Amino acid sequence: MTLISTLSAELDEMRAAGTLKRELLMKSAQGPIVEVEGKGEVIMLTSNNYLGLADHPVIVEAAEKAERDYGYGLASVRFICGTQTIHRTLEERIAQFFGTEDTILYGSCWNANEGLFQTVALEQDAIVSDELNHASIIDGIRLAKARKERFKNRDVADFRRALEATKESRNTIVMTDGVFSMEGSLAPLPEMIDIAKEYDAFLVVDDSHGTGVLGKTGRGTAEEMGVAGKIDAHTSTLGKALGGSHGGFTTGPKPLVDYLRQKSRPYLFSNTLPPAVVMGxxxxxxxxxxxxxxxxxxxxxxxxxxxxxTAKGVTVRPGIHPIVPIIIGDTAKAIAMSAELLDRGIYLSGFGFPVVPQGAARLRCQISAAHTREHLDRAIEAIVAVAEKHEVLSNA
Ligand SMILES: Cc1ncc(COP(=O)(O)O)c(C=O)c1O
Known part of the structure; x- marks a missing residue:
């Protein structure tokens, strides 16, 4: 049992350092107010439920109807017997929403990212990727045989350097998050589009935190930045603004989607999305x-x-995104502040290493359309009080 003793020793170390993540048990649906076991009703300030659709009656009704009409599950992958008419309808609707030619659904955006690079980027190709891209992109790229080149986060000059370094490759895929999920910052898409074009590279944006959130009509980071329709392909999730359940997709040119349908491993070897999720x-x-x-x-x-x-002295990462990080620094301190906020009725998670770099632990607030001003005011009051106690107010 040496494996188990090794793991237990490491868990003990994390416990002693105060960095062990704990999972709170909720007894209610996801929403602006949730019931947490042992704590009662608290304001949820840390979910990806950006539009408040996770418990929306119209979506719940659509999901219930889907189960009545199409059953609970398909017991299959797509190409064997897991494709219903509604799966194709959803793929077409997503393509219309993004203004693309076609879409392929996956069990999650993690799967979409995992199934992209290894499928289309071979030894003679290159992948150029932002250093702060989501873990699913990092792992997805690891699986590809292509040459890999990272560039500094949102750094246009370094992006150009990376493209220059890989210009001898057959095809180059550029990958960036639209929104960096620990920062709430946006990728410099207009510049990236121009530079990618110069090098004839194929630009893919993972817009998991932009879809349904940014742009006047919620079409994402590209719409927000005035470059909608100029991204070669997107990956994104159904698990955040678009209902908050599960599922992901890649949307872009038809030959890309057709090819992924033939060869992408998480699509070929993992179950189809359940009808309730599709209709929801x-x-x-x-x-x-x-x-x-x-x-x-x-x-x-x-x-x-x-x-x-900001007016009350809490320093937040500047920006426009509903991800509003408050940088604390020390992981144990961020976790302690999160626990104190919960005692005050605010559910706000602290993130530390390895989710964010050492010394950059943070409380990541996430705002929802379903929050009322009263919810937000109560949250602000509690955050200011806890920040004051821990001496992280800029005007203290
Ligand atoms: C940028 C980004 N990509 C992908 C994912 C994974 O999405 P899913 O939950 O659909 O696997 C996330 C979720 O945290 C994300 O933030």
Whole structure:
């Protein structure tokens, strides 16, 4: 049992250092207010439920209807007997939403990223990737045989250097998050589009935190930056703004999608999305397209929250995104602050190493369209009080 003693010793070290992550048990649906076992009702300030659709009655009804009409699961992968008409409908709707030719669904965006690079980037190709890209991109790239070149986060000059370094490759794929999930910062897409074009590289954006969130109509980071329609392909998730359940996709040119359908391993060897998720996601896209107020409310709430916290001396990473990180530094301190906030009725997670670099632990606030001003004010009051106690207020 030496493996188990090794693991236990490391867990003990993490426990002693105060860096052990704990999972709170919720007894309610995901929403702006959740019930946490042993704590009662608290304000949720740390979920990806950006538009508040995770418990939206229209989506719940669509999911229930899907189960009545199409059953609970397909007991298969897509190409054997796991494709219903609704799977194709969702793929087409996502393509329309993004203005692309076609879409391929995956069990998650993790799977979409995992199934992209190893499939289309071979030994003679190159992948150029932002250093702060999501873990699913990093792992996905590891599986590819292509040459790999990283560039400094959002650094356009270093991006050009990386492309120059790989220019002899047959094909070059550029990969960036649209929104960097620990920072709430956006990739410099307009510049990247121009430079990628110069080098004839294929630009893919993982817009998991942009889809349904950014841009006037929620179409994502490219819409926000005025370059919608100029990204070669996107990966994204159904597990955040678009209902918050599960599932992901790659959307782009038809030959790319056709090729992935033939060869992408997480698509070929993992179960199809369940009908409830498919119909729930379709309902989510309908809601966003028919009611622009979801996106507007999210933007207004974010602007208010950022301005109020800053005015009260809490330093947040600047930006426009509903991810609002408060940098604390020490992991144990961030976790302790998170626990104190929970005692004050605010559910706000602390993130430390290895999710973020050593010394850059943070509380990552995430705003939802479903928050009321009262929720936000209560959260701000609690954060300011805990920040004051831990001496992280800039005006202290
Ligand atoms: C940028 C990014 N890509 C991919 C994922 C994974 O998405 P999914 O939960 O659909 O696997 C996440 C989720 O945290 C993410 O932030």
């Amino acid at each position: 996601s379709l309902a989510a896209i309908d809601l966003i397209e028919n009611d622009p107020s979801f996106v507007t409310r999210l933007r207004d709430n974010t602007t208010y929250f950022r301005a109020q916290l």
